[in-house]
Amino acid sequence: MKMMIIGSGGREHALAWKCAQSPKIQKIYCCPGNGGTATLEKAENIDISDYQKMADFAKEEGVELVMVGPEAPLVEGISDIFQKERIPIIGPVKEAAMLEGSKAFAKEFMKKYNVATADYIITDSYDKAMDFVRTANYPLVIKADGLAAGKGVRIIDNRQDAERTIKEYMIEKIFGDAGTKIVIEEYLTGIEASILSITDGSTIIPFISAQDHKPIGEGNTGDNTGGMGVIAPNPAVDKKVMADFTENIMKPTLEGIKKEGWDFRGIIFFGIMITKKGAKLLEYNVRFGDPETQALLPMLKTDLIDILTACWEKKLHTIELQWNAQHSCCVVAASGGYPGSYKKGYPIEGLEKTKNTIFIAGAKKEGEKLITSGGRVLAVCATGSTREEARKKAYSDMQKIHFTDIYYRKDIGTILPKTSQ
Structure with missing residues (x-):
């Protein structure tokens, strides 16, 4: 089988590395890949950025499976383009990818399908946002609605910081159009956890839990980053937490996907907070996490190609994940x-x-x-x-x-x- 992996980061190197271990894989085209994928024996970096041209190339080369790494191509509709060309692609269609593409869209989905999450308001009005934070209880959380490279979420301790953040997002547009609408959310106290999963729209299978370390500084200090390290499993995710997550977050999410009628064959990353009142969903990602993927894939014993193929064919109910290490x-x-x-x-x-x-x-x-x-x-x-x-x-x-x-x-x-x- 020939396959294509879209993206250029550490996550994509990990995906290519794992997929290359499968005896079913002959060739992996990495678009565009990086210095790591360039060293893999079965991989070849391809410099194509236009999605339709990627699909045309995949068709010409007989690519039978495509894995999308980053969120932006999914939010921009890459899966729709490849599906139109009848090329199997792992990643939700554009409509479903809005679970990550818009914080407001995701919160409304959570509310509609009773997914456990924090209370919130959504607004695209600068004046209304300012009025709200002048009488709000602190701390609270302000989120840019759109994609902001993982940097659009701020914990706010006082009114002055809230007003400054709203001005930066909505007036100064430090994240471009991503901050023209914002979500102001209840602050949750607890321990964060990452739970990756894969779904074919009918079945959902969670991976081993993980613990990301986002702040740049030791002791979890300083600015947030894309992630400075991960351990798996997350020591805070015990059987009780996992059961709570399954019942109040994962199952209603799958039910919502079914009721919306979305073609969702891909990854759902649940960012959760373990609070005294139970697990609460902070956000959805619709792709493998980075660097969670790098921590999890070396532990995975089951052939990743078997998992991805079953996902595309809507046969995930036949898959049982096995792990090499603890x-x-x-x-x-x-x-x-x-x-x-x-x-x-x-x-x-x-x-x-x-x-x-x-x-x-x-x-x-x-x-x-x-x-x-x-x-x-x-x-x-x-x-x-x-x-x-x-x-x-x-x-x-x-x-x-x-x-x-x-x-x-x-x-x-x-x-x-x-x-x-």
Whole structure:
């Protein structure tokens, strides 16, 4: 089988790495891929950005399966284009992808189908937003409605910060049109968890839970990032929490998808808060998480191609996920200055000395060398029979890797996420 993976980050390298292990896969076209996918024996990077041209290329080359990594192509309707060309693609159609594409759309869906979540208001009026926050109880949460690269959510402690945030989102438009409508939400106290799942619209299968570490600084301090590391499973997700999540979040979500009549063959990522009053849904993503994917796929024993094929064929009820390891730790190395401004173009040294799995994100291949080209550069992922074993292995390898201004957190897996939204 020939397949295509769309995207250029660490998540896409992990997907290509895992899919390449399947004996069913002959060739993987990565659009556009990165320096990591460039090194995979079965993979080839293809520089095509137009979705219709991607579909035309896939048809010409006899591609039988497409996996979409990032959220933007899904929200822009890439699945609709490929389905029109009768090319199997894992990812929801445009209408369903709005569960991630619009915070307001997602909250209204949650309300309609009784998915446990925080109370909220939605407004596209600057004056109404300002009126609300002048009499609101704090803390509260303000979210840009549209896609903001994971940076459109702020926890607000006082009226002055609320007014400044609303002005930045709605008037100054720091996220473009993504902030013209906002969601103002009840602040939830608890522990965050990530639960990836896959659905064919009739069956939904959750993966092992994970714990992301979004803040740039140790002790969960500083600005939020795309994710500085992950451990799996999340120690806060026990059987009771999982049962609560299944009953009050996952099942009603699937029921809503069915009742809306959406063609949803793809990934649902549930970002939840475990509160004293039970699990509450913070947000949906409609694709694999990053770096959760990098932490989970090395643990997965079941052939990923079998899972994805069953998803497309609406036969997920025949699949049972099996796992190779009990614990995983993924540590991200970033360019100094990230998530603010940073410099690129530095050679990455020491990869040949590592023993565990390295996923490349912001790096490109120049000759025989990998050169930094992004904020989050790579991730070291290790598995073990205990969380501490996985952590030690990951950090042992990270210490062997060098590039100018390398930065990584030293506390991944030792600290639960701070109580935040």
